[in-house]
Amino acid sequence: MARTARTKKTAARATRARKGKTAAPSARSGARSQPDRRTNAFETLRLRSIEPILTVSDIERSIRFYTSMLGFLAEERYTDENGVLQGVMLKAGVCRIGLTQDDWKKGRDRERGVAVRIWCTTVQDIDALAARIKASGHPLASAPADEPWGGRSVAIDDPDGFHLTLHHPR
Incomplete structure (x- = not known):
């Protein structure tokens, strides 16, 4: 009986493979991404999260906005060699967003937040x-x-x- 169930699973897997609907290799298996020979494209990324990092003009003001206004918690703070705050990772629920100070770009005019x-x-x-x-x-x-x-x-x-x-x- 177990052999019949295993045979059905194997047949179903073979059918999916012929139709190009194979599952992505698990991260645990150590399998590497392989190009799809029909399209010469690599499989999609197997992301566990995505964490945008926003470059801001005043990091302290932005931290106050995200923590006081929206309830994010400051998890990690990053300083330069002089102890000046340069970045922070904020968390709300299971989501994280980073803020980084734009000091190194002083003198360059550019719009933030566009698009x-x-x-x-x-x-x-x-x-x-x-x-x-x-x-x-x-x-x-x-x-x-x-x-x-x-x-x-x-x-x-x-x-x-x-x-x-x-x-x-x-």
Whole structure:
């Protein structure tokens, strides 16, 4: 009986392989990414997380924004050889975001936050979050609204113009 189940699994695996629907090798197996011979493309990345690091103009101001306004916790702080804060990793739930000071770019004019959109999914009440943000004196980029695809969202811009959308999927 066990042999029959194993044979069915082997046959199913062979069918998926013929159709190009094979599972990615596990990270534990030590298997290396191999090109798909039909397309000469490598398989997709097997990421465990993605942590954006934002370059900010005033790291202390940005830390206050993310911790006081949004409730992130400062996990790791990075200083230069003189003890001056240069970076921080912030955490909210299982998600992390990094901030790095832009001192090394002084004298270069560039816009921050342009074309950067950060989508944050939360189980918290969007209207309550929006009310808390407004009560603190920070403007909303867009008022809380129901989305056509479902859920409710509110948007804010951080001090450097990075656009955050807080979304509750319902």
